[in-house]
Amino acid sequence: MSDIEPKEDLSQILRHRREKLEEVVKRGMQPFVYNYSATSSTIAAIEGFEAAEAGGTLDEEGYSEPVQIGGRLVGWRDMGRSVFAHVEDGQGRIQLYFRNSVVGESSFDALSVLDISDWIGAEGRIFRTRTGEVTVQVEGWTLLTKSLRPLPFGKVETNAQTGERTVYGGFQDQEGRYRQRYADLAVHPDVREVFRTRAKVITELRRFLDGEGFLEVETPVLQPLYGGASARPFVTHHHSLDQRMYLRIADELYLKRLVVGGFERVYEIAKDFRNEGLSRVHNPEFTMLEWYQAFSDYEDQMGLVERMLVHVLDSVVGERVIRHGDDEIPVTVPFRRLGLVSALSGALGEDVHEMSLEDLIGRAHELGISDLEGSGRGKLIDKLFGELVEPQLIEPTFVIDHPKELSPLAKVHRDDDRLTERFEMYIGGAEIFNGFSELNDPIDQRDRFEAQAALRDEGDEEAQQIDDDYIRALEYGMPPTGGVGMGVDRLVMMLTGQSSIRDVILFPILRSEE
RNA sequence: GCCUCGCUAGCUCAACUGGCAGAGCAACUGACUCUUAAUCAGUAGGUUCGGGGUUCGAGUCCCUGGCGGGGCACCA
Structure with a gap:
């Protein structure tokens, strides 16, 4: 004692x-x-x-x-x-x-x-x-x-x-409530209710995917090479191997290795770790759901996302409505589809494809967007979109067909080689789902990794690393595959009406006491 | 990292321009056998986040450090 x-x-x-x-x-x-x-x-x-x-x-x-x-x-x-x-x-x-x-x-x-x-x-x-x-x-x-x-x-x-x-x-003190979550929970039945709902959401996500014939798997948290997303990792060290290890930033590359191995439908619900700032919608440690389905493309996956969201709403919330601030957002299928480049072209009043890098930089400056150093065309388009279009995506919307530079793991669009077959689904101005027709051409994949490596050399700390083992896996042959990632915490925020991610994570990260 | 607000009793909060640190709840003692924010009488409880400075005098002003909330940036 x-x-x-x-x-x-x-x-x-x-x-x-x-x-x-x-x-x-x-x-x-x-x-x-x-x-x-x-x-x-x-x-x-x-x-x-x-x-x-x-x-x-x-x-x-x-x-x-x-x-x-x-x-x-x-x-x-x-x-x-x-x-x-x-x-x-x-x-x-x-x-x-x-x-x-x-x-x-x-x-x-x-x-x-x-x-x-x-x-x-x-x-x-x-x-x-x-x-x-x-x-x-x-x-x-x-x-x-x-x-x-x-x-x-x-x-x-x-x-x-x-x-x-x-x-x-x-018990009002926010800091005290996060630090002493046990006391917060003991005193606030409504806080306990949020976490009961969270558990139900995860149960229903599992039930839905299991029902669709998916296999739940576990892939490494400790990885010699991190990938599958653009983010800075946490770095650690394994003593007896005397080897640098990273905490995973995404499950993606391991799950697709499993598709190569013959598991045609796999998913994982797992903690990912990104060494980035904290905000209302970011905790460095967060829960991600990713799934991959062989023989499907991103159109099929958008359909799956629609059915999944409706299933969770019906079974957990009981009505097809999401609360956002004081608003109630009706969730009706099918969701709106919005081409990223065409939506941005509309907002800018000129065709993004026709704009030079200088044009884009100019428009970004006009909008007061700072920190443009080292931004390529893709990042600029992304920033402009984030500034001009994203905040208006309140009702469920699939933003589709992202520029190639933004999506190094997605297949080139079958009708336009400047774009990829990718979607991000937004509700209430926040991104919840992200999916694409998975790139399975190993030669193209190596080229994309090399383009990322070039960005990295120019100082983009979030650019992805070349993963030779992953390319080797693709060389054996990955069937056509659609995949999706989803921020579980953010979905729970939507479903429980919480405006801070800390209110749906039992023990959010805080600076140490003392 | 930047901006901003905050940190006073166990909890929630006061303290005008610098002038004896307070209240409600909780606690303690006592009264009360259907109350429910129970009520009534009394008592105790403080490193005002830490350190330094200005001043006759600092919770209050200045400097510095810590922690947190909100916002921005970063974050597909």
């Missing part, structure tokens, strides 16, 4: 809790018991009571059969010889009524060792109080875990008519 702080430095409140701990022991109670058998959750107990009430199976005085409830103490109202309290478990909360004449003198007296945020078990029959709240009349109780640090619960006022809850005080 290690103390976070020496006892003499404890604040008054923490000292009082330690003293109560001693009091618990003195009374012969266990402060940290080993288990407890609840007969039902708080919610199930309430529902069971209401069913019995409606069915007329309560006794003459309106009491149910006995139940045992386990939970955390979240509210306490001491009335002298009776006490009202609330306990909360993973599902909900229920009121407890301790009455001196019911629990007995010594058991009632022992209530003095309890504090808000202790875990307790209570048993008794359920009734409805004069004010109408379904309540356990406690006949016996047990301390399960003594809490030595009070949780910052606010006071909850429940409007009897509307059931609406107002919380007073509480």
